[in-house]
Amino acid sequence: MKRLLAGGLLLVLAACGQAAPPTAPAEQAAAPITVRNCGRTLTFDKPPSKVVTGYQPALETLLALGLQDKIAARTAFEENGPDGFLPGQKAAYDAIPQISDTIMLPQKEVMLAQGADFVIDNGQSSFDAAGGYATVDELQAAGAPVFILGNWCSPEETLKFTIEQTFTDLRDLGIIFGVQDRAEKLITDLRAALADVEKRVSGLPKVRILATDGGTGPVTAYGGAGLMNQMITLAGGENVLADTKADYSEFSVEQVAASNPDALLVLDYVVYDGKAVATADKKAADVLGVVKNSPAAKEKRTMPVPAAAAHPGYRNILAIVEIAKFLHPDAFTR
Incomplete structure:
Protein backbone atom coordinates (compact mmCIF):
# COMPACT_ATOMS: atom_id res chain seq x y z
CA MET A 1 0.00 0.00 0.00
CA LEU A 194 0.27 27.93 2.13
CA ALA A 195 1.52 30.25 -0.61
CA ASP A 196 4.30 27.80 -1.43
CA VAL A 197 1.78 24.95 -1.74
CA GLU A 198 -0.46 27.08 -3.94
CA LYS A 199 2.44 27.93 -6.23
CA ARG A 200 3.59 24.32 -6.52
CA VAL A 201 0.17 22.81 -7.31
CA SER A 202 -1.11 25.65 -9.48
CA GLY A 203 -2.12 24.37 -12.90
CA LEU A 204 -1.74 20.71 -11.97
CA PRO A 205 -4.68 18.31 -12.46
CA LYS A 206 -6.80 17.98 -9.35
CA VAL A 207 -6.50 14.62 -7.59
CA ARG A 208 -9.94 13.23 -6.72
CA ILE A 209 -9.97 12.54 -2.99
CA LEU A 210 -12.24 10.56 -0.69
CA ALA A 211 -11.55 11.53 2.93
CA THR A 212 -12.88 8.82 5.22
CA ASP A 213 -13.03 7.43 8.73
CA GLY A 214 -13.78 3.95 7.46
CA GLY A 215 -16.73 1.59 7.25
CA THR A 216 -18.12 -0.94 4.84
CA GLY A 217 -21.66 0.34 4.88
CA PRO A 218 -22.44 3.03 5.61
CA VAL A 219 -19.06 4.71 5.11
CA THR A 220 -18.05 7.61 7.31
CA ALA A 221 -16.54 10.37 5.20
CA TYR A 222 -16.21 14.13 4.74
CA GLY A 223 -18.57 16.06 2.50
CA GLY A 224 -18.17 19.39 0.78
CA ALA A 225 -18.37 21.72 3.77
CA GLY A 226 -16.03 22.40 6.64
CA LEU A 227 -12.38 21.96 7.49
CA MET A 228 -11.41 18.74 5.71
CA ASN A 229 -12.93 19.89 2.44
CA GLN A 230 -10.91 23.12 2.74
CA MET A 231 -7.68 21.22 3.34
CA ILE A 232 -8.27 18.96 0.33
CA THR A 233 -8.91 21.93 -1.96
CA LEU A 234 -5.93 23.96 -0.76
CA ALA A 235 -3.65 20.94 -1.20
CA GLY A 236 -4.56 20.60 -4.88
CA GLY A 237 -7.26 17.98 -4.53
CA GLU A 238 -10.93 17.68 -5.36
CA ASN A 239 -13.31 16.21 -2.80
CA VAL A 240 -15.38 13.50 -4.52
CA LEU A 241 -18.23 14.24 -2.07
CA ALA A 242 -18.06 18.01 -2.53
CA ASP A 243 -21.66 18.17 -3.78
CA THR A 244 -22.94 17.06 -0.38
CA LYS A 245 -23.18 19.96 2.06
CA ALA A 246 -21.94 18.01 5.04
CA ASP A 247 -18.77 17.71 7.06
CA TYR A 248 -18.10 14.45 8.95
CA SER A 249 -21.07 12.25 8.07
CA GLU A 250 -22.25 8.81 6.94
CA PHE A 251 -22.70 8.01 3.25
CA SER A 252 -24.28 5.05 1.53
CA VAL A 253 -22.18 2.32 -0.05
CA GLU A 254 -23.71 3.18 -3.42
CA GLN A 255 -22.78 6.86 -3.16
CA VAL A 256 -19.22 6.11 -2.06
CA ALA A 257 -18.73 3.37 -4.68
CA ALA A 258 -19.80 5.78 -7.39
CA SER A 259 -17.43 8.50 -6.23
CA ASN A 260 -14.46 6.90 -8.06
CA PRO A 261 -11.60 8.51 -6.08
CA ASP A 262 -7.98 8.64 -7.17
CA ALA A 263 -6.79 8.42 -3.56
CA LEU A 264 -8.00 8.17 0.04
CA LEU A 265 -7.25 10.28 3.06
CA VAL A 266 -7.90 8.13 6.13
CA LEU A 267 -8.47 9.52 9.61
CA ASP A 268 -5.81 8.08 11.91
CA TYR A 269 -6.20 7.54 15.65
CA VAL A 270 -5.70 4.56 17.93
CA VAL A 271 -8.16 5.09 20.79
CA TYR A 272 -11.65 6.56 21.05
CA ASP A 273 -13.59 6.89 24.31
CA GLY A 274 -11.01 4.73 26.03
CA LYS A 275 -11.29 1.86 23.55
CA ALA A 276 -8.96 0.74 20.76
CA VAL A 277 -10.31 1.38 17.27
CA ALA A 278 -9.54 0.13 13.77
CA THR A 279 -6.17 1.20 12.44
CA ALA A 280 -5.86 3.52 9.48
CA ASP A 281 -4.66 0.53 7.43
CA LYS A 282 -7.79 -1.46 8.32
CA LYS A 283 -10.10 1.45 7.57
CA ALA A 284 -8.32 2.05 4.26
CA ALA A 285 -8.68 -1.62 3.27
CA ASP A 286 -12.40 -1.57 4.09
CA VAL A 287 -13.10 1.55 2.04
CA LEU A 288 -10.92 0.42 -0.86
CA GLY A 289 -13.17 -2.63 -0.95
CA VAL A 290 -16.18 -0.35 -1.35
CA VAL A 291 -14.52 1.64 -4.17
CA LYS A 292 -12.88 -1.48 -5.62
CA ASN A 293 -13.06 -0.31 -9.25
CA SER A 294 -11.54 3.11 -8.57
CA PRO A 295 -8.01 4.31 -9.34
CA ALA A 296 -7.46 4.56 -5.57
CA ALA A 297 -8.18 0.85 -5.13
CA LYS A 298 -6.14 -0.22 -8.15
CA GLU A 299 -3.11 1.77 -6.96
CA LYS A 300 -3.79 1.28 -3.21
CA ARG A 301 -3.13 4.96 -2.85
CA THR A 302 -3.93 6.10 0.69
CA MET A 303 -2.61 8.52 3.30
CA PRO A 304 -3.37 8.55 7.04
CA VAL A 305 -4.24 11.96 8.45
CA PRO A 306 -3.96 12.43 12.25
CA ALA A 307 -7.37 13.05 13.78
CA ALA A 308 -6.00 16.19 15.46
CA ALA A 309 -5.42 17.71 12.01
CA ALA A 310 -9.13 17.37 11.22
CA HIS A 311 -10.02 19.81 14.02
CA PRO A 312 -9.30 23.54 14.22
CA GLY A 313 -5.79 24.51 15.24
CA TYR A 314 -2.47 25.61 13.87
CA ARG A 315 -1.74 22.01 12.78
CA ASN A 316 -4.27 22.48 9.93
CA ILE A 317 -1.75 24.31 7.77
CA LEU A 318 0.91 21.68 8.45
CA ALA A 319 -1.55 19.02 7.31
CA ILE A 320 -2.30 20.87 4.08
CA VAL A 321 1.41 20.81 3.22
CA GLU A 322 1.62 17.07 3.89
CA ILE A 323 -1.53 16.32 1.90
CA ALA A 324 -0.21 18.36 -1.02
CA LYS A 325 3.04 16.37 -0.97
CA PHE A 326 1.02 13.17 -1.06
CA LEU A 327 -1.20 14.31 -3.92
CA HIS A 328 1.52 15.97 -6.01
CA PRO A 329 4.90 14.51 -4.97
CA ASP A 330 6.67 15.66 -8.13
CA ALA A 331 5.78 19.27 -7.39
CA PHE A 332 7.87 19.12 -4.23
CA THR A 333 11.04 17.76 -5.80
CA ARG A 334 11.86 21.00 -7.57
Whole structure:
Protein backbone atom coordinates (compact mmCIF):
# COMPACT_ATOMS: atom_id res chain seq x y z
CA MET A 1 0.00 0.00 0.00
CA LYS A 2 1.32 3.43 -0.95
CA ARG A 3 1.01 5.58 2.11
CA LEU A 4 2.73 8.47 3.88
CA LEU A 5 3.29 7.87 7.57
CA ALA A 6 1.34 10.15 9.86
CA GLY A 7 4.68 10.99 11.40
CA GLY A 8 5.55 12.80 8.17
CA LEU A 9 3.32 15.60 9.36
CA LEU A 10 5.65 16.10 12.30
CA LEU A 11 8.48 17.09 9.98
CA VAL A 12 6.61 19.92 8.29
CA LEU A 13 7.51 23.45 9.31
CA ALA A 14 9.40 22.11 12.32
CA ALA A 15 10.58 25.58 13.22
CA CYS A 16 6.96 26.75 13.52
CA GLY A 17 5.92 23.64 15.42
CA GLN A 18 8.38 23.85 18.25
CA ALA A 19 7.28 25.45 21.45
CA ALA A 20 9.18 28.60 22.34
CA PRO A 21 11.31 28.23 25.47
CA PRO A 22 9.18 28.79 28.57
CA THR A 23 11.77 31.32 29.72
CA ALA A 24 11.28 33.54 26.65
CA PRO A 25 10.41 37.12 27.67
CA ALA A 26 6.67 37.70 27.73
CA GLU A 27 5.33 40.66 25.84
CA GLN A 28 2.96 42.85 27.82
CA ALA A 29 -0.69 43.25 26.83
CA ALA A 30 -2.59 46.47 27.27
CA ALA A 31 -5.48 46.13 29.71
CA PRO A 32 -8.32 45.66 29.45
CA ILE A 33 -8.56 43.92 26.08
CA THR A 34 -11.49 42.23 24.37
CA VAL A 35 -11.94 39.67 21.61
CA ARG A 36 -15.02 38.08 20.08
CA ASN A 37 -15.40 34.31 20.12
CA CYS A 38 -18.48 32.25 19.36
CA GLY A 39 -20.68 35.32 19.46
CA ARG A 40 -19.42 36.30 22.94
CA THR A 41 -17.17 39.16 24.01
CA LEU A 42 -14.27 37.98 26.17
CA THR A 43 -12.67 40.67 28.31
CA PHE A 44 -9.29 40.44 30.07
CA ASP A 45 -7.67 42.87 32.48
CA LYS A 46 -4.41 40.95 32.18
CA PRO A 47 -3.12 37.94 30.23
CA PRO A 48 -4.36 34.60 31.58
CA SER A 49 -1.82 32.71 33.68
CA LYS A 50 -3.69 29.56 34.73
CA VAL A 51 -4.96 27.98 31.52
CA VAL A 52 -6.69 24.63 31.05
CA THR A 53 -6.54 23.15 27.55
CA GLY A 54 -8.88 20.58 26.06
CA TYR A 55 -8.42 18.48 22.93
CA GLN A 56 -4.91 18.29 21.46
CA PRO A 57 -5.03 21.10 18.85
CA ALA A 58 -5.82 23.61 21.60
CA LEU A 59 -2.65 22.77 23.51
CA GLU A 60 -0.61 22.54 20.30
CA THR A 61 -1.68 26.03 19.30
CA LEU A 62 -0.73 27.58 22.63
CA LEU A 63 2.63 25.79 22.59
CA ALA A 64 3.27 27.11 19.07
CA LEU A 65 2.78 30.60 20.53
CA GLY A 66 5.34 29.89 23.25
CA LEU A 67 2.81 29.86 26.08
CA GLN A 68 3.81 26.67 27.88
CA ASP A 69 4.37 28.51 31.18
CA LYS A 70 0.74 29.73 31.14
CA ILE A 71 -0.78 26.24 30.92
CA ALA A 72 -1.75 24.79 34.31
CA ALA A 73 -3.49 21.60 33.19
CA ARG A 74 -4.46 19.61 30.10
CA THR A 75 -6.46 16.62 28.94
CA ALA A 76 -4.95 13.38 27.63
CA PHE A 77 -3.87 12.80 24.04
CA GLU A 78 -4.87 9.15 24.30
CA GLU A 79 -6.27 8.85 20.79
CA ASN A 80 -3.02 9.65 19.02
CA GLY A 81 -0.61 7.07 20.34
CA PRO A 82 3.02 7.74 21.27
CA ASP A 83 3.93 9.36 17.94
CA GLY A 84 1.09 11.87 17.76
CA PHE A 85 3.08 14.96 18.72
CA LEU A 86 4.45 17.87 16.75
CA PRO A 87 8.20 18.59 16.90
CA GLY A 88 9.35 19.84 20.27
CA GLN A 89 5.97 19.41 21.96
CA LYS A 90 6.14 15.99 23.63
CA ALA A 91 8.36 17.22 26.46
CA ALA A 92 6.06 20.18 27.06
CA TYR A 93 3.02 17.89 27.09
CA ASP A 94 4.65 15.59 29.65
CA ALA A 95 5.51 18.53 31.91
CA ILE A 96 1.92 19.80 32.15
CA PRO A 97 -0.37 18.15 34.76
CA GLN A 98 -3.08 15.92 33.27
CA ILE A 99 -6.60 16.31 34.73
CA SER A 100 -8.53 13.98 32.42
CA ASP A 101 -7.91 10.45 31.19
CA THR A 102 -9.47 11.23 27.80
CA ILE A 103 -9.43 14.05 25.26
CA MET A 104 -12.47 15.56 27.01
CA LEU A 105 -12.28 18.08 29.83
CA PRO A 106 -12.99 16.59 33.28
CA GLN A 107 -16.40 16.55 34.91
CA LYS A 108 -17.86 19.74 36.36
CA GLU A 109 -16.62 19.50 39.95
CA VAL A 110 -13.06 18.68 38.91
CA MET A 111 -13.03 21.35 36.23
CA LEU A 112 -14.29 24.14 38.50
CA ALA A 113 -11.82 23.10 41.19
CA GLN A 114 -8.90 23.95 38.86
CA GLY A 115 -9.32 27.69 39.48
CA ALA A 116 -8.52 28.37 35.83
CA ASP A 117 -8.60 31.88 34.38
CA PHE A 118 -8.90 30.68 30.75
CA VAL A 119 -10.16 27.51 29.04
CA ILE A 120 -9.50 26.65 25.41
CA ASP A 121 -10.94 23.74 23.42
CA ASN A 122 -12.07 22.71 19.93
CA GLY A 123 -15.83 22.44 20.29
CA GLN A 124 -18.82 22.41 22.61
CA SER A 125 -18.87 18.74 23.67
CA SER A 126 -16.76 19.33 26.81
CA PHE A 127 -19.20 22.01 27.99
CA ASP A 128 -22.41 19.97 27.79
CA ALA A 129 -24.31 20.00 31.09
CA ALA A 130 -26.10 16.78 30.11
CA GLY A 131 -22.72 15.04 30.04
CA GLY A 132 -21.83 16.27 33.51
CA TYR A 133 -19.48 19.01 32.30
CA ALA A 134 -19.20 22.62 33.43
CA THR A 135 -20.96 24.85 30.92
CA VAL A 136 -19.44 27.85 29.19
CA ASP A 137 -21.59 30.14 31.36
CA GLU A 138 -20.55 28.35 34.58
CA LEU A 139 -16.88 28.67 33.71
CA GLN A 140 -17.33 32.31 32.79
CA ALA A 141 -18.99 32.95 36.14
CA ALA A 142 -16.05 31.21 37.84
CA GLY A 143 -13.61 33.59 36.14
CA ALA A 144 -12.54 31.23 33.34
CA PRO A 145 -13.63 32.57 29.94
CA VAL A 146 -13.92 29.85 27.28
CA PHE A 147 -12.28 30.18 23.85
CA ILE A 148 -13.39 27.77 21.11
CA LEU A 149 -10.93 27.30 18.24
CA GLY A 150 -12.26 27.53 14.70
CA ASN A 151 -15.52 29.09 15.86
CA TRP A 152 -16.80 25.50 16.15
CA CYS A 153 -19.62 26.67 18.40
CA SER A 154 -22.44 24.78 16.70
CA PRO A 155 -22.94 22.28 13.84
CA GLU A 156 -23.86 25.18 11.59
CA GLU A 157 -20.69 27.10 12.39
CA THR A 158 -18.61 23.96 11.85
CA LEU A 159 -19.88 23.78 8.27
CA LYS A 160 -18.94 27.43 7.69
CA PHE A 161 -15.32 27.02 8.80
CA THR A 162 -12.58 28.45 6.61
CA ILE A 163 -8.80 28.24 7.05
CA GLU A 164 -8.80 32.01 7.53
CA GLN A 165 -10.38 31.35 10.93
CA THR A 166 -7.14 29.65 12.00
CA PHE A 167 -5.28 32.91 11.49
CA THR A 168 -8.02 34.83 13.29
CA ASP A 169 -7.66 32.50 16.27
CA LEU A 170 -3.89 32.91 16.36
CA ARG A 171 -4.21 36.68 16.21
CA ASP A 172 -6.87 36.75 18.94
CA LEU A 173 -4.80 34.48 21.20
CA GLY A 174 -1.82 36.74 20.62
CA ILE A 175 -3.91 39.68 21.81
CA ILE A 176 -5.29 37.81 24.84
CA PHE A 177 -1.85 36.70 26.03
CA GLY A 178 0.03 39.84 25.03
CA VAL A 179 2.21 38.02 22.50
CA GLN A 180 1.04 39.74 19.34
CA ASP A 181 4.51 39.74 17.80
CA ARG A 182 4.83 35.97 18.18
CA ALA A 183 1.37 35.45 16.76
CA GLU A 184 2.05 37.62 13.72
CA LYS A 185 5.37 35.86 13.09
CA LEU A 186 3.65 32.47 13.22
CA ILE A 187 0.86 33.69 10.94
CA THR A 188 3.43 35.00 8.45
CA ASP A 189 5.27 31.66 8.41
CA LEU A 190 2.07 29.66 7.98
CA ARG A 191 0.80 31.92 5.20
CA ALA A 192 4.14 31.50 3.45
CA ALA A 193 3.76 27.71 3.67
CA LEU A 194 0.27 27.93 2.13
CA ALA A 195 1.52 30.25 -0.61
CA ASP A 196 4.30 27.80 -1.43
CA VAL A 197 1.78 24.95 -1.74
CA GLU A 198 -0.46 27.08 -3.94
CA LYS A 199 2.44 27.93 -6.23
CA ARG A 200 3.59 24.32 -6.52
CA VAL A 201 0.17 22.81 -7.31
CA SER A 202 -1.11 25.65 -9.48
CA GLY A 203 -2.12 24.37 -12.90
CA LEU A 204 -1.74 20.71 -11.97
CA PRO A 205 -4.68 18.31 -12.46
CA LYS A 206 -6.80 17.98 -9.35
CA VAL A 207 -6.50 14.62 -7.59
CA ARG A 208 -9.94 13.23 -6.72
CA ILE A 209 -9.97 12.54 -2.99
CA LEU A 210 -12.24 10.56 -0.69
CA ALA A 211 -11.55 11.53 2.93
CA THR A 212 -12.88 8.82 5.22
CA ASP A 213 -13.03 7.43 8.73
CA GLY A 214 -13.78 3.95 7.46
CA GLY A 215 -16.73 1.59 7.25
CA THR A 216 -18.12 -0.94 4.84
CA GLY A 217 -21.66 0.34 4.88
CA PRO A 218 -22.44 3.03 5.61
CA VAL A 219 -19.06 4.71 5.11
CA THR A 220 -18.05 7.61 7.31
CA ALA A 221 -16.54 10.37 5.20
CA TYR A 222 -16.21 14.13 4.74
CA GLY A 223 -18.57 16.06 2.50
CA GLY A 224 -18.17 19.39 0.78
CA ALA A 225 -18.37 21.72 3.77
CA GLY A 226 -16.03 22.40 6.64
CA LEU A 227 -12.38 21.96 7.49
CA MET A 228 -11.41 18.74 5.71
CA ASN A 229 -12.93 19.89 2.44
CA GLN A 230 -10.91 23.12 2.74
CA MET A 231 -7.68 21.22 3.34
CA ILE A 232 -8.27 18.96 0.33
CA THR A 233 -8.91 21.93 -1.96
CA LEU A 234 -5.93 23.96 -0.76
CA ALA A 235 -3.65 20.94 -1.20
CA GLY A 236 -4.56 20.60 -4.88
CA GLY A 237 -7.26 17.98 -4.53
CA GLU A 238 -10.93 17.68 -5.36
CA ASN A 239 -13.31 16.21 -2.80
CA VAL A 240 -15.38 13.50 -4.52
CA LEU A 241 -18.23 14.24 -2.07
CA ALA A 242 -18.06 18.01 -2.53
CA ASP A 243 -21.66 18.17 -3.78
CA THR A 244 -22.94 17.06 -0.38
CA LYS A 245 -23.18 19.96 2.06
CA ALA A 246 -21.94 18.01 5.04
CA ASP A 247 -18.77 17.71 7.06
CA TYR A 248 -18.10 14.45 8.95
CA SER A 249 -21.07 12.25 8.07
CA GLU A 250 -22.25 8.81 6.94
CA PHE A 251 -22.70 8.01 3.25
CA SER A 252 -24.28 5.05 1.53
CA VAL A 253 -22.18 2.32 -0.05
CA GLU A 254 -23.71 3.18 -3.42
CA GLN A 255 -22.78 6.86 -3.16
CA VAL A 256 -19.22 6.11 -2.06
CA ALA A 257 -18.73 3.37 -4.68
CA ALA A 258 -19.80 5.78 -7.39
CA SER A 259 -17.43 8.50 -6.23
CA ASN A 260 -14.46 6.90 -8.06
CA PRO A 261 -11.60 8.51 -6.08
CA ASP A 262 -7.98 8.64 -7.17
CA ALA A 263 -6.79 8.42 -3.56
CA LEU A 264 -8.00 8.17 0.04
CA LEU A 265 -7.25 10.28 3.06
CA VAL A 266 -7.90 8.13 6.13
CA LEU A 267 -8.47 9.52 9.61
CA ASP A 268 -5.81 8.08 11.91
CA TYR A 269 -6.20 7.54 15.65
CA VAL A 270 -5.70 4.56 17.93
CA VAL A 271 -8.16 5.09 20.79
CA TYR A 272 -11.65 6.56 21.05
CA ASP A 273 -13.59 6.89 24.31
CA GLY A 274 -11.01 4.73 26.03
CA LYS A 275 -11.29 1.86 23.55
CA ALA A 276 -8.96 0.74 20.76
CA VAL A 277 -10.31 1.38 17.27
CA ALA A 278 -9.54 0.13 13.77
CA THR A 279 -6.17 1.20 12.44
CA ALA A 280 -5.86 3.52 9.48
CA ASP A 281 -4.66 0.53 7.43
CA LYS A 282 -7.79 -1.46 8.32
CA LYS A 283 -10.10 1.45 7.57
CA ALA A 284 -8.32 2.05 4.26
CA ALA A 285 -8.68 -1.62 3.27
CA ASP A 286 -12.40 -1.57 4.09
CA VAL A 287 -13.10 1.55 2.04
CA LEU A 288 -10.92 0.42 -0.86
CA GLY A 289 -13.17 -2.63 -0.95
CA VAL A 290 -16.18 -0.35 -1.35
CA VAL A 291 -14.52 1.64 -4.17
CA LYS A 292 -12.88 -1.48 -5.62
CA ASN A 293 -13.06 -0.31 -9.25
CA SER A 294 -11.54 3.11 -8.57
CA PRO A 295 -8.01 4.31 -9.34
CA ALA A 296 -7.46 4.56 -5.57
CA ALA A 297 -8.18 0.85 -5.13
CA LYS A 298 -6.14 -0.22 -8.15
CA GLU A 299 -3.11 1.77 -6.96
CA LYS A 300 -3.79 1.28 -3.21
CA ARG A 301 -3.13 4.96 -2.85
CA THR A 302 -3.93 6.10 0.69
CA MET A 303 -2.61 8.52 3.30
CA PRO A 304 -3.37 8.55 7.04
CA VAL A 305 -4.24 11.96 8.45
CA PRO A 306 -3.96 12.43 12.25
CA ALA A 307 -7.37 13.05 13.78
CA ALA A 308 -6.00 16.19 15.46
CA ALA A 309 -5.42 17.71 12.01
CA ALA A 310 -9.13 17.37 11.22
CA HIS A 311 -10.02 19.81 14.02
CA PRO A 312 -9.30 23.54 14.22
CA GLY A 313 -5.79 24.51 15.24
CA TYR A 314 -2.47 25.61 13.87
CA ARG A 315 -1.74 22.01 12.78
CA ASN A 316 -4.27 22.48 9.93
CA ILE A 317 -1.75 24.31 7.77
CA LEU A 318 0.91 21.68 8.45
CA ALA A 319 -1.55 19.02 7.31
CA ILE A 320 -2.30 20.87 4.08
CA VAL A 321 1.41 20.81 3.22
CA GLU A 322 1.62 17.07 3.89
CA ILE A 323 -1.53 16.32 1.90
CA ALA A 324 -0.21 18.36 -1.02
CA LYS A 325 3.04 16.37 -0.97
CA PHE A 326 1.02 13.17 -1.06
CA LEU A 327 -1.20 14.31 -3.92
CA HIS A 328 1.52 15.97 -6.01
CA PRO A 329 4.90 14.51 -4.97
CA ASP A 330 6.67 15.66 -8.13
CA ALA A 331 5.78 19.27 -7.39
CA PHE A 332 7.87 19.12 -4.23
CA THR A 333 11.04 17.76 -5.80
CA ARG A 334 11.86 21.00 -7.57
